[in-house]
Amino acid sequence: MSSIAGGQGSVLQEVIKTLVVIVIGLLIGMVIVLFISEEPTKVFDAILTGPLPSASTLDDGTVRWRGMTRFGTFLEDSITLALVGLAVAIPFRAQQFSLGADGQMFLGALASAVVSIYLPLPGIVLIPLAFLAAVIAGFAWGWLPGVMKARAGANEIVTTLMLNVIAIQFFIYCVTFLMLDRQAGFIVTPFFQDAAILNPLIHRTNVTWMIAVAPLVCLLAYLFLSRTNMGYELRVVGQNPAFGRRMGMPVDRTVALSMALGGAAAGMAGFHIANAILKRLPSDFPAGLGFEGIVVALLARNDPRLILPAALFYGYLRAGAQVMERTTDVSREMVLVVQAIIILLIVSENLLPRLGQWIGLGRSAR
């Protein structure tokens, strides 16, 4: 099986390849739009400029910004994507195919909600505590399949997918039966205490100081992987576990740790969605975001330094797609198709040589 641990080839080569793949993915998307839409230029305009706010100068000389809400949505979404991207990238570096970011995020949000609703504490204590609760919940739910893999060799794809189901069902159970707000009219927890809610930095958006936390976490992840013993062990285990074992590295512990650290990042994403965006938890909390993390991790080649640009790019695409859906005749699921194409192309180690070979064969046959 081809390696996804990253680190082969020069960084520049990898980045160029990634950019080429993005362009191909977008071009295919454009071709689909040309076939299906009656207003393709409007579609392209919506995707390319939709998430940006526009400034207009009023008569008295003051500048007014429009579209700040959707610009905010783009930034909020990018923070989530960066954190779930990191949640996928760290286990990938250790060659662990954890698909459990979804469940870890649900439990992170739930743990944060319990603290945010029920603990009567001032904000300066409450918010760090909620954050910590989310991180611990995510860490634990990532550590569990990690230990199962390391100790018992249980296939992590199956265990993480099953743990996702359990976590989501547990989440729904808690929201429906234990934490229900009976006045709401739909299945949702009460609003968090005001002290637990993060204040927006930009008016009329949910962009909070999490916009500084996400890059900081990426930086910490980078320093951890490149400057610490444990990070070094994690990279070695990803590239050559047999070598690591022979060198006396704690391979089992490293495998479990990589998945647990990924879970911690996913837990932070849960905290972000709960305390910065939704401020209460509905039973239909968005599932599937964990899978979105895969495309971010792949675009970043599992390098924490590139997670943020990758998340911003993909967040921009998603926000543009929402504008597109509202203003044109194309649904936003178009982006999923582009995303799938990008994923397939980017994991293809041998795409260009093989295509060249096929074209070459075609020529020689003639």
Added chain:
Amino acid sequence: MTIVEFFQTLLTASFFAAILRAATPMVFAALGGLISELAGVINVALEGMMLIAAFFGVVGSTWAASVWPEASPLFFALVGAAAGLGAAMLLALVLAVFYLEFDANLIIAGVGINILAAGLTVFLLFSISGDKGSSAGLTSFALPTLPLRLLQDIPVIGGLFAGANGNGHHVLVYAALLAIGLVWVFLHKTRLGLRLRAVGENPDACRTVGVPVKRIQYVAILLSGFLAGLGGIYLSMGYLTLFQANMTAGRGFLALAAIFLGARSVFGTAGAAAFFGLASVFAAQLGLLDVPTAVVFSVAPLVTILALLAFAWRRQRRTRAQVAAELITLNARRKDTPDAQA
């Protein structure tokens, strides 16, 4: 509803029919996944293959009805079924080409296929019908039920063949039962099946003796697409008669788990898929008893994880015992033949 009434419903023919209905899509998909798993290709994309088949089954039957309006509903349904199966196999082919030709990582490519199917079905559904939720606006056609009057007339057990309302089971329910036997025969009694399992066990050894490893893996992935496709068209042309966004609802992932829960054997896998079907019917029934469905929905994944751990534990003990035995024989041989130490 009292406990007694609850258990009475468990013993009725319609409850049996409900289990068969719930199990059928997962049995198909799990058997498909098993074939590719045994060929050394874990198929994470069962979910997407089911979904795309469910979608094109509906769209195909609607399309047939608009092109040949005089033909019979059965014909529309057959065209739809063919379209659904074709779409699933096409998606399987994409996975196979990316994995076998372009050296794509199998698991991530599988996830990519799932995302492609989820996006493409909703995207096309909206473009065709203007609705993102379901195909309720389209008139689509289901495959028929198959009454087996002879079997239904057998006293006592005849009721099992009655189906939900005495008209027999859906034709794909019978097909799923048949598929269990056919897949077993294919894997254990045919040359191709034997080679397929050998490829999964040791591809390098197969290559050295001239077995076309890549070609066999192509066949395995396409077969798994075909079987997952059968599960998919059952969902939209039997279980329901319309397509809903994400109507597979994780069944493909459960099917993948069923392979491991069933210890990678045909009957084990089918049994595990049937168990998942049983669990989902129980969840619906227990909902009437005020037992939270969330608890019941967690039982099947929990059992799967525990079973995985149990298998792994047993395997480890076995390998440890094997290693110990080998060491003992090795030591014994060393003592017998002094020149072995040289």
